[in-house]
Amino acid sequence: MSQHDLPPVRIPVATYRLQFNRSFRFADATGLVSYLRELGISDIYASPYFQARVGSMHGYDIVDQNRLNPEVGSAADHDRFCAELARHGMGQLLDIVPNHMCIEGGENxxxxxxxxxxxxxxxxxxxxxxxxxxxxxxxxxxxxxxxxxxxxxxxxxxxxxxxxxxxxxxxxxxxxxxxxxxxxxxxxxxxxxxxxxxxxxxxxxxxxxxxxxxxxxxxxxxxxxxxxxxxxxxxxxxxxxxxxxxxxxxxxxxxxxxxxxxxxxxxxxxxxxxxxxxxxxxxxxxxxxxxxxxxxxxxxxxxxxxxxNALGAIRMEIPRVFEETHRLVLELVRQGKVTGLRVDHADGLYNPADYLHRLQRACFLQSRLALLGELAANRSPEQGETELAENILQLYDELVEVSPQAKPFFIIGEKILMKGERLPEEWPVYSTTGYEFANAVTGLLVDTRNAREFDTIYNRFVRERMNFAEIAYDKKKLVMQVAMAGEVNTLGHYLNTISEMNRHTRDFTLNSLIKALVEVIACFPVYRTYINSREVNDRDHQYIEYAVAKAKRKNRAMNESIFAFIEDVLLLRFYESTGGRDREEWLNFVMKFQQITGPVMAKGLEDTTFYVYNRLVALNEVGGTPERFGITVEAFHGQNIERAKGQPLALLATSTHDTKRSEDVRARIAVLSEIPGKWRDWLSRWGRLNRHRKIVVDGKPVPDRNEEYLLYQTLLGAWPPGPLSAAGQREFAGRIKEYMLKAMREAKVNTSWINPEPVYEDAVCHFIDRILEERPDNQFRADLLQRLPPLVRCGMLNALSQTLLKIASPGIPDFYQGTELWDFSLVDPDNRRPVDYEKRRAALAALRRQLAETGPLAVARRLADAPEDGRIKLYLTWQALQFRQRQHRLFEEGKYIPLEVEGERAAHLCAFERYLNEATVLVVAPCSWMELAGETAVTPLGAAAWRETRLVVPFETAGRPFRSIFTGERFATELRDGRSTLPLARVLGNFPVALLEGVERE
Missing domain, CATH: 3.30.1590.10 (Maltooligosyl trehalose synthase, domain 2)
Structure with missing residues (x-):
């Protein structure tokens, strides 16, 4: 039996993340289904909505996996929501939480x-x-x-x-x-x-x-x-x-x-x-x-x-725990109400691969009722459903034996991949949740040529040489000292017990073993390894050897034999005298070790280092590598080609509930990478203007220089487009203060969650209030507002390119709630603010009317001239997703070919072709907009921006027509120097990006 013998798996065309809580319920989601379907969304991507702690705003603090959250709605409300999805032919990708439960509050x-x-x-x-x-x-x-x-x-x-x-x-x-x-x-x-x-x-x-x-x-x-x-x-x-x-x-x-x-x-x-x-x-x-x-x-x-402390881990490796915690979700799968699953924090599990295989097996059983019916037709009277279920599971086991990578149900796993790391091959999932794409597309918007200049600007402003790798190493050790010392001590005692099993290792002291463990974990290059048997694959072998070698280099005074012992244990290099029971102890230690490295990496890197190393914070994203100053167009193409071959149905995200900044904030901050000279001058001027607004706490001006550097980027990135009312000004200042408080506590430099410093925090909030105060003598605010317009416009253009690339690249585009219009949210809870869906619904209806009345060219041109209200992003999303719906096989299965660009502005373009059989589409996404736009706040279009730059279209003859999805215009290829090309002055003459569908000759 092969996967081809099975009913087809439902694959989303585009997903839309909804955050359910007491303020956004099943009834609210039901009312949105028709709008999202019209937008081009195929599947709702739902946050966890099983019974959570009272008042939960995110749903990850679950107290009972087998009940719906009453704050989100009743079973009848949920039924109506699912029925509405079914009526519109839409699916539901549900976020589940297998690693932990909420244990505080008396509700579990x-x-x-x-x-x-x-x-x-x-x-x-x-x-x-x-x-x-x-x-x-x-x-x-x-x-x-x-x-x-x-x-x-x-x-x-x-x-x-x-x-x-x-x-x-x-x-x-x-x-x-x-x-x-x-x-x-x-x-x-x-x-x-x-x-x-x-x-x-x-x-x-x-x-x-x-x-x-x-x-x-x-x-x-x-x-x-x-x-x-x-x-x-x-x-x-x-x-x-x-x-x-x-x-x-x-x-x-x-x-x-x-x-x-x-x-x-x-x-x-x-x-x-x-x-x-x-x-x-x-x-x-x-x-x-x-x-x-x-x-x-x-x-x-x-x-x-x-x-x-409020979230206690559960032992999903025990079959009874798996069965008891998955009853309701599997029933929803069986009823067809849930058509895909997102597994939260898979790295926290004792054996992620085993869990995911069991989950696939269980979903296979519940979702294949058609198979159950076929078997029922041929069964004898004494056969019951239990025997039929066993037959179906036997079919699954046969499938996996023939095709170990079989994935009969759409499951994605939350997994953060470090640079060069790949999703474990043994995981039967379609992909991660898309952090890699978010970082790649942001990196594409960054001008890689200015890395050294930004190093100099940053180090001079903060008056310190900031080394990302060293900061990450130190912060991981800090986390193990102030937040996870208990887990590390327990692991050290466990290792000490193993050392006592052999006369050659029993003299290692407990203290030295714990210290060496801390060093190895601090040097770990990835979140975790996945050893689950006595065989260690090459991938995990390399990570462990790297971490141990680096720990040894950093600790020359420590006994090398201790590190050799730890390496032997982690790589399961048993001694000849090691018996079967002792070998099981070794393996269990390794499995426990793997459950610790991930949280240390997450807390040390994402939740600490990313708030300390602020060179260009658009790059400080979950799964990102901020020390790498963006990526080239060639590197972006390379990642897309690799995904097209290995994971063509991977989820592609740009904003999520976990991102540190929304996609539009990152897109605007990335513009700074193009103008290092101006950024240096702005910082110098703003630092002088605001020096007297700082309060001295314990002999030091507050905020410190690094926090001030972060604040200026945050203001530039999150400032709302258009004029601010007095109420809007107060709201914005409040959001910035809340963000800076969280950022400083996460950084753990001058204050922290464990040891907050109220006087210091109040001084920072006072500083923010003063520099944002609307007064005639506030030169900083006036100067900031003067610098913003071209930055805002180029940030919007960056965001349009980013959105188009997400929709057209290999993979499945995912949209976080509300981001179809401009969204300048910061880290949670800022990104969980209520979304004005009536505004979005009305904007889409107006676009539809205008399209019918004036045609796409007039609509596109009008939006390009005035993008501030966000309707241009909504229009792009709507038109591109509708086209993707019509041509979903082209995007799911189509080849990916990077396109060459020639001419003066060639460096400002990322272009590629997707084709399948006779269907073809060209994707044209400009980047580095500031040079194209100059100091003006006008959208750069046509010959003034692109001059003689041309897109080379391979394998096509002269005169091959293409139709613009956004403007409706038709363009025909022209022969230049023996190559078929399209002039960008025309292709991008009326809209800043292009999606060109190959059409028949007239």
């Missing part, structure tokens, strides 16, 4: 069960908890770093409150609800029991019932019990006890008063420290140990999502 029933039942919980192996951690006080306990201060202070302030409800005791800490182990109810119910004895005769039924409950509590198996029969007994009996106790509480006022008084006594009296001894003793007996949130850095014993 599985986590609450674990806190009540400990290692004997039905979910003890569901969450990734080390029940035998390095800190012995946490043996068979879990650290909960949720307190805002030291435990003792919180306790004696009365912030931890014992509560009783529906027969169960719990401790409340603000929004947190922490169950009490039923066996320890004895301490509460037994307190002052002699006083209750005096109020009831010994044979009083309710008193006897209470004593029976206390006796039953004494006989409950402990939470450390592992015998399955006793665990079942414990679960059964504790619920019986709760029901009995709740009945007594409701029916007997004396017992109710007794319980309530005891609860009040346990809650203590602030100012009387001894009054909290009872509650303290009770808490010491629980499964959890409450602590100040800072303790998580060094002692946390559950795996998290990065360093976020």
């Amino acid at each position: 029933e599985r986590w609450l069960d674990l806190l009540e039942n400990g290692p004997s919980s039905l979910y003890a192996d569901f969450f990734d908890i080390d029940w035998q951690p390095v800190k012995k006080e946490l043996t068979e306990k879990v650290l909960l770093p949720i307190l805002g201060d030291q435990y003792g202070a919180i306790l004696e302030n009365g912030e931890l409150r014992l509560a009783f409800d529906e027969g169960a005791f719990s401790v409340r800490y603000y929004e947190h609800r922490l169950p009490i182990i039923p066996k320890t109810y004895r301490a509460i119910l037994g307190h002052r029991l002699d006083e209750l004895t005096r109020q009831f005769p010994p044979d009083y039924p309710d008193f006897q019932d209470l004593m029976s409950i206390i006796n039953a509590l004494d006989h409950l198996p402990p939470y450390t019990e592992q015998d399955e029969e006793k665990i079942r007994e414990r679960y059964r009996e504790k619920e019986v006890i709760k029901r009995r106790l709740w009945a007594l509480y409701r029916e007997n006022p004396i017992i109710r008063e007794f319980v309530e008084t005891n609860v009040a006594i346990f809650n203590g009296e602030p100012g009387n420290s001894h009054s909290f001894d009872l509650l303290d003793d009770l808490l010491r007996q629980q499964v959890y140990r409450l602590s100040h949130w800072r303790v998580a850095t060094e002692e946390i014993n559950y795996r998290r999502f990065f360093d976020i």
Whole structure:
């Protein structure tokens, strides 16, 4: 059986990301379907919408994977949304979160069960908890770093409150609800029991019932019990006890008063420290140990999502966990409501490839109901659906055996690829989520010739030599010190245990092993390796050898044999004496090691270094390499050719919910790369003008020079086009202040999330307010506004080229919500602001009317003359996507040929051809617009901009006609020097970019 024997996989033509939350619900999305279909979108790309923590604005803090988020809508609302998609022939790509769940707030029933039942919980192996951690006080306990201060202070302030409800005791800490182990109810119910004895005769039924409950509590198996029969007994009996106790509480006022008084006594009296001894003793007996949130850095014993304490990792490698967390999503797949999946943070999983294969297998079963029906026609009466499902899965297994890379369901995986890295071949996914394209197309807009000059400008302004590689190395070490020390220490102890297995390595000290591990992780060139068996592929072998070699070079004083030992362990070079059990320990260590390197890279690089190294921040994007100053047109073509061959159905993104800046902000900042001389002069002038506006904090002017450099780029990139009202000015200043606060805390130089410096932060906000204040004597603001118009216009033109390249390059174009018009958003939460869809719907309807009334040429010319309102981007997107819908096979399967450009302006163009059989389309996307436009804020078009520059069209004879998708004009190739060409002065005479469809001769 081959993949060709299967029903075709639904492949999106273009996706549109929607961020669901309480402000944007299923009903809102339902109303958008017709508009998005008209725009040319084939599939909604939905953020997670399973039940998340109350108030979640992003949906990644899921508390139950098998329920829809009630804040987003009901099951009926979801049904209507899916029905509307089906009515318009549209699919749904759903974002799922297999790595972690939200465990704070008292809404996660599985986590609450674990806190009540400990290692004997039905979910003890569901969450990734080390029940035998390095800190012995946490043996068979879990650290909960949720307190805002030291435990003792919180306790004696009365912030931890014992509560009783529906027969169960719990401790409340603000929004947190922490169950009490039923066996320890004895301490509460037994307190002052002699006083209750005096109020009831010994044979009083309710008193006897209470004593029976206390006796039953004494006989409950402990939470450390592992015998399955006793665990079942414990679960059964504790619920019986709760029901009995709740009945007594409701029916007997004396017992109710007794319980309530005891609860009040346990809650203590602030100012009387001894009054909290009872509650303290009770808490010491629980499964959890409450602590100040800072303790998580060094002692946390559950795996998290990065360093976020509220998100606990789950063990997806366990089949039961996979089955339980995928019931609803697989049911949606079976019903045809979900036609594709996006897997969040695949690198966090213990074995990503294994998970993705299981996911494909499960989706294959659920989505192939037609196969199920065919088998049903030939089955015997005694056969049931279970046997039919087994037959379908057998078909899948046969398919994978013949074609290991078979992908019968459209799945993409969130994976950040570093320079030169490729998606693991063993992953059965169609692609990553598209960060690589976002960085490539931004790099194309950067003038690579000016790298050294920008180095000089940046280093001189900040008065420091900034080395990206060294900053990244230092920041990864900082992350391991201040945010993930606990994970690294645990890994170091694990490595120490392995070293004790052999007499040649047992003398390595724990401290030296931890230090060497830190160095190797800090030098790791990629997010992680993917070793999952005793075979190490060449790719992972090279990454590990590189990291160890670099760590050794940076630490000449350390014992080289320690690094050799770590390399041996990571590459599974077992000793002859290493037994089978020890080999499994080695492999498990490597698998755990691989789960740590990714979060360290993400926190150290994306969330720290990218806010410190600010040379040209358009390049500081997720998955980017800011030390590389853009890419050439040839390099961009090379990446497109490689994608066309290996991943022609890859997702292509330019803005996402994770991007540091929107596509339009990056496109405008990239213009600075063309004008280093002007940028240098602006910085010098602005630095002088604003020097007196800085406040001195601890002897230093605030903001520092690097933050000031970032601020100026941010203002230039995000300033809205057109005049600002007073309210708009206030809103913009507020957004910039919020962005700079986040940027500074992420940089961890003068303030941080862990140790915020309010005085410093207030000084920066004051500086922003002063330099943006609309006053006659504010020379900076006036100068900034004077410099903006040509920058804004060229940024818009860059953005149009970027959008066209995304739609026409090999792959599937993805649009982040609202970006069909200009979007000058910054990093989240700025990019989650509500989108004005009525404005977009009305703009599209107006364009449609104008197109019908005046024709495409008049519409295109009018938009090119006045692009500020964003309708030109909407028009380009609409027309190009509609054409792509009509010619989807051409874009999915068509060849990719870079086109040569000749003439004076040849360096300003990226052009290529897509063709399939007789269908062909030429893509013409200019770049480096500032030289074309000069100092004017006018769109450069026609001969004035392009002069005698010509596009060479290979394999065509003179007179071959092409039709412009945007203007409707027809152009015929001309013979020049024996080659068939098109004059760009005509092709780009009325619209700044071109999409030319080959048509029949008239």
